Amino acid sequence: MDVDARLLGSAALPGARELLHGRPFEVREGGGHRALLLHGAELEVHELAALFAGERAPELVFPLPWPGWGLGGHSVDPARTFAAFSGQRSVRAVNADGTTRWVYAHACWDQHVGHPHTGDERQVCPGIESGSCRVSDDGRLVWAHVVLEAGDDPGDYLEGWVVLDAEDGRELARLPLPDSVASGSWQLAHPDGAHMGLCVGMGQDGVLVYWGRRDGRELTVHDELNDGLDRILFDVHPAHAGFLTVEHNGNDLQLHALDGTVLAENDEMWWDHSCGFLDGDTVLADSQDDDARDPETPGTWLLDARTLERHGRVRYPAGVAPDGPVRSLGDGTWLTYDGKSETVSRWTRAGS
Template identity: 65%
Template sequence: MCSGIEHGSCRVSDDGRLVWAHVVLGPEEDWQECRVVLDARDGRELARLPLDGAASGSHHMSHPDGLHMGLCVGMGQDGILLHWARRDGEELTGRDLDESSDRILMDVHPGHPGFLTVEHHGADLTLHALDGTVLAEGVPEPSDEEDPPRWDHSCGFVDADTVIASTVESDEDPDRPLHWMLDARTLRVRDAVVYPTGRVRGHVRPLGDGTWLTYDDGSGTLDRWTVATASA
C-alpha cells in the first residue's frame, strides 16, 4: 500500500448512491490520509476531508439515519481514531470521538439511538450518542481470578433491546461462560448464554434481527442462533 497506511477501507452507502473511502492521496513524500466520497455511478469524487494520523488499517460502518458514516482507524501504538462524517451539500463534515478514548467501533442498530464501542484492551463496552456522549457502560461479570475478565472484540446488537458480547479469558476456562447477553440501554449483564448443544467456542456475530452467528474453528461449524434456540 501507500506510505503511512497498511490498508484503507470503503463502503457503499445504504441507498447505493455513494462510496465512502479511507485512502492516501498525494505524492509519497507529501501524502495525506483522507476520507473521500465518490459517486457510486461513475466514480467521480464529490467531497474530501483530510485526517490526522498514520493508519495501520480501518473499517467503515453506516449509521441507520442514512446520513452519517462511521470510520474506525487503527494507528498501531498511537491508538485508535473513531470518526463520524456526513455530506452536507458539496461539503464533508465530521468529528472525532475523544482521541484519548482508544475505542473500537463495533455496531449500530436501526432501532437504537446509540453506537457501540469496546475499549481496545477489553476493559468495558460503551454506548454513545452520535455526538460521542456516553450513554451507558458495561463491564464483564467479576470473577475470583487474579486477572479480571475482559471483553473480546466481538460484540453487537442482537436486536434493539439486546447486546451480545464475549469474554476473552472464558475461552480458556471450560467452566466459565463465554457469551453474555446485555441490556442494550444500560449495558448491564442479564445472563450468560447457555447453548443446548453444550459449550460453544469462538466469536459471536450478531445480525441485528434477533439472531447471531457463532463459528467453531475446531469443527469448522457455522451456526445461527436465536434466543429461542439458545436459552439466556
C-alpha cells in the same frame, strides 16, 4: 443466570472465520444479511438465508482487480450491480459482469516513503497497511478511506476520507485525516441514511472513530471520541441510533450518542473485541478471562441495549464450543464458527 442457545442451522463454508473477525456483513433493504467473503482472487457474495437453506454456491462473484492484494475493506451496492474494492493505490468499482465501472486513483498505502512503482497497477508493494470503502445504503455514494498524499518524506504522508459518486467515481467531498496512520479500517452505515462511521485501527498507536456526513461539497464529522485514541467502533442500534464501542484493551463497553456522549457503560469485566446489537433490546458481547474482576468470565453475555446491565450468559448445548467471537445479526440471531469443520452456525435464544 444462563440463557440457553438454540441452533437454527449450520452450513459448511471454508474461510468463514473472517465473517466473524472482520466487518464483511452488509444489511440492506428488507433486512437481508449479505456476507462478503474474499476467497482467493474473488469476492464471493452470500445471502445468509440461502446459505442456511442449503445453497453453498455464492449468489454473486466479483473478480478482485489486483490478484495479489488480500487487504482492504470492500463493499457491494444494494442492487448487486457492482462492487467497490479498496486497493493499495486505487478504489475500483467493478460491475457484476467483471468489467470496470470506474477507478479512483490515490497515493500508495505502503507507508515506506519514496518506494518505486513499476506502473503496473497490479503491483503489490510490501506494506501491510490498507483502507476501506462502503457503498451507501441508497447506492448513490461510495465512502472511501484512502491515502491523499505520499511523497519522499514521512511528513508528506496524509490519509483522508472521500465521498465518491457511485456512477462515475467523481470525488464529491473529502476530509483530510492528519492524525491517522492506519494499519486498516472499516466502515459502518448509520440507520439515518445520512451518516457513515469510520473506524481506523493504528495498531499500538490506538484507534480513531469518525461519524461523517456529506453536506453539499463539505464532509462534516463527529470525532469527539478521538481524544483518548482508545475506543473501537462495533455496531449501531437500528432505531435509537446509539452506537457501541469497546476500549482498546477491553476495560469497558460503552453505548454512545452520535456526538460521542456516553449513554451507558459496563466495566464489570474485561471485554473482548466482539459485540453487537442482538435485537432492539439486547446487546451480545464476548468477555475475556479476567478472574481478578469477575470469576465467571470468559463467556458470551446478553446485556440490556440501553443500560448495558447484564441479563445472563449464553449456554450452548453439551459438546458445542464456538471457535472465536460471536457475530450478532440484529434480528435476534447470531453466528459462531467451528474451525475444525469449517462450519458457520446460526443461533437464537431458546424460547424465541
